[in-house]
Amino acid sequence: MPTPETIEQEVLAGKVLHNIFGYQQFRPGQQTIINSILNGRDCLVVMPTGGGKSLCYQIPALIMEGLTLVVSPLIALMKDQVDQLLANGVSAAYLNSTQIRKQQHDVMAACRSGRIKILYISPERLMMDNMLEQLQQWHLAMIAVDEAHCISQWGHDFRPEYSALGQIKLHFAALPFLVLTATADEITRQDILRLLGLRNPLIQVSSFDRPNIRYTLVEKYKPFEQLWHFVQGQREKIGIIYCNSRSRVEDLSARLRSHGVSVAAYHAGLDNDRRAQVQEAFQRNDLQVMVATVAFGMGINKLNVRFVLHFNIPRTIESYYQETGRAGRDGLPAEAILLYDPMDIAWLRSFLVKKPVDQQQDIELHRLNAMVAFAESQTCRRMVLLNYFGESRQIACNNCDICLNPPKRYNGLEEARKALSCIYRVGQQFGMAYVVDVLRGADSQCIRENMHDQLPIYGIGRNRSNEHWISVLRQLIHLGLVSETITQHSVLQLTESARPVLRGEVALMLAKPRVTNPKTPAVPKIYSGNYDRFLFVKLRKLRKTLANEANVPPYVVFNDTTLLEMAKQLPTVNEQMLQINGVGHRKLERFGLPFLALIREHLSD
Numbered sequence: 001m002p003t004p005e006t007i008e009q010e011v012l013a014g015k016v017l018h019n020i021f022g023y024q025q026f027r028p029g030q031q032t033i034i035n036s037i038l039n040g041r042d043c044l045v046v047m048p049t050g051g052g053k054s055l056c057y058q059i060p061a062l063i064m065e066g067l068t069l070v071v072s073p074l075i076a077l078m079k080d081q082v083d084q085l086l087a088n089g090v091s092a093a094y095l096n097s098t099q100i101r102k103q104q105h106d107v108m109a110a111c112r113s114g115r116i117k118i119l120y121i122s123p124e125r126l127m128m129d130n131m132l133e134q135l136q137q138w139h140l141a142m143i144a145v146d147e148a149h150c151i152s153q154w155g156h157d158f159r160p161e162y163s164a165l166g167q168i169k170l171h172f173a174a175l176p177f178l179v180l181t182a183t184a185d186e187i188t189r190q191d192i193l194r195l196l197g198l199r200n201p202l203i204q205v206s207s208f209d210r211p212n213i214r215y216t217l218v219e220k221y222k223p224f225e226q227l228w229h230f231v232q233g234q235r236e237k238i239g240i241i242y243c244n245s246r247s248r249v250e251d252l253s254a255r256l257r258s259h260g261v262s263v264a265a266y267h268a269g270l271d272n273d274r275r276a277q278v279q280e281a282f283q284r285n286d287l288q289v290m291v292a293t294v295a296f297g298m299g300i301n302k303l304n305v306r307f308v309l310h311f312n313i314p315r316t317i318e319s320y321y322q323e324t325g326r327a328g329r330d331g332l333p334a335e336a337i338l339l340y341d342p343m344d345i346a347w348l349r350s351f352l353v354k355k356p357v358d359q360q361q362d363i364e365l366h367r368l369n370a371m372v373a374f375a376e377s378q379t380c381r382r383m384v385l386l387n388y389f390g391e392s393r394q395i396a397c398n399n400c401d402i403c404l405n406p407p408k409r410y411n412g413l414e415e416a417r418k419a420l421s422c423i424y425r426v427g428q429q430f431g432m433a434y435v436v437d438v439l440r441g442a443d444s445q446c447i448r449e450n451m452h453d454q455l456p457i458y459g460i461g462r463n464r465s466n467e468h469w470i471s472v473l474r475q476l477i478h479l480g481l482v483s484e485t486i487t488q489h490s491v492l493q494l495t496e497s498a499r500p501v502l503r504g505e506v507a508l509m510l511a512k513p514r515v516t517n518p519k520t521p522a523v524p525k526i527y528s529g530n531y532d533r534f535l536f537v538k539l540r541k542l543r544k545t546l547a548n549e550a551n552v553p554p555y556v557v558f559n560d561t562t563l564l565e566m567a568k569q570l571p572t573v574n575e576q577m578l579q580i581n582g583v584g585h586r587k588l589e590r591f592g593l594p595f596l597a598l599i600r601e602h603l604s605d
Contacts, residue, residue, distance in 0.1 A: 075096050
């Protein structure tokens with residue numbers, strides 16, 4: 001039975017949610033977390049990207065007396081969060097290395113005088129010698145730690161500077177600590193609890209499922225052509241393309257730009273000013289596509305990213321989940337595309353084996369092997385992801401490539417024998433592309449010089465496409481019948497297990513090659529249901545104009561979900577506009593009148 005105090009807290013939190021942030025109801029789990037913080041209890045929260053973690057500390061911060069300190073390693077996120085809080089009328093600031101000394105002093109003076117309600121700070125700045133003394137002069141109400149998986153060595157993005165946060169907990173033991181992350185398995189969660197010394201914490205682990213994201217793996221065979229056709233099909237929708245090297249980022253961004261795409265490159269080799277310019281252009285929708293290494297995206301609070309495409313496979317499932325989670329944060333349909341080539345795995349593994357043989361190497365190899373298993377799975381990809389994070393799921397999602405296009409099996413013995421024989425006949429001294437050329441009877445100078453056009457297997461597979469044979473050879477590698485070694489220029493060699501297959505002594509079922517048309521996967525409709533499509537386009541244009549005038553990213557004005565609801569509900573007066581999710585009193589006061597005028601004008605046409 002709720003106590004009167006709890007009921008009062010819930011009513012007050014609901015008012016802040018509606019009046020300040022413009023939402024009509026809490027998402028699952030948020031109310032429980034907020035109540036726990038208001039009652040002074042520590043919390044460990046694992047909630048997916050886009051699940052509403054920030055409101056779990058922002059709402060208590062506006063109810064409690066004093067300053068809320070938010071520890072975050074993400075300088076870009078600090079600015080985004082502060083911009084949005086200021087747009088909602090909340091006094092917020094950040095403290096990090098991008099500010100000059102006077103700016104830092106001004107912020108600290110505002111904290112001492114109580115003029116700031118929420119302060120974002122980097123862990124490095126927090127652990128400076130004089131910072132603890134400063135904190136003791138401020139009236140702290142609570143401390144929130146974002147990206148908390150960085151605390152643990154078992155986390156996929158371990159950062160040593162985070163390990164010192166336990167000292168802050170010791171000095172401020174009476175304050176509630178809210179610890180948040182989007183990706184932490186059981187062993188990482190236990191390590192966080194131990195290192196921070198949380199007191200009888202509420203442990204809230206939300207579902208890792210992002211049902212609006214469609215997961216699709218596409219085998220590489222013409223990588224840039226596949227990429228280009230996919231981007232073409234997105235019809236100017238916003239997206240991120242991840243690559244595993246700076247040189248690849250620069251190459252792809254230049255080639256896309258030559259095809260007329262509004263695109264920019266982002267990686268750690270660029271100077272700080274250039275990275276800031278590119279990031280701001282992306283935030284403001286002045287760019288359609290960002291091509292980047294993993295240096296981009298941590299904490300980027302951009303809601304309308306419609307696709308994330310991995311040109312190379314990530315090192316861990318945690319990284320993949322976090323990076324794909326940057327798509328569809330507004331809850332509308334989004335795509336996560338992974339272009340897969342096993343040689344990318346070999347490339348990553350070659351770096352890992354050069355590291356010192358220790359526990360950390362074991363951890364990284366384990367995570368890489370899990371990523372390989374995900375990529376090569378014939379099971380619903382969402383089930384693989386959720387079960388990896390300990391969320392048991394046996395029901396297929398019907399929103400991934402495996403579910404939408406289930407692999408079919410066939411008797412592949414004869415094709416396997418042809419492929420294995422070809423590898424053997426060319427002396428086990430050539431890579432996959434050459435073997436396929438011999439199988440299909442390609443007329444190349446290299447084949448003629450090696451006299452492989454005289455072999456009995458030359459052209460024996462010309463009735464099948466290049467992509468078909470690549471897929472067959474990859475399956476033979478996955479089955480352990482063929483080895484492909486990066487140390488010998490990716491030469492294909494038969495293993496001992498290939499003998500009975502080559503002789504036709506055993507049965508062999510293969511999955512029918514998943515040769516994907518470059519224009520697929522089909523792009524899902526982003527917006528469904530009954531809404532005024534012409535009005536929606538007008539609302540987006542107005543939002544862009546107002547955002548430019550206010551010098552803020554468009555989503556700071558209103559996000560796409562809010563505009564879509566306007567196009568459905570057609571509000572024409574203030575009271576109706578306040579019923580739209582994402583429209584609070586301050587947003588209505590600052591931006592509402594032009595939108596109301598546009599809707600009224602549209603309805604009168």
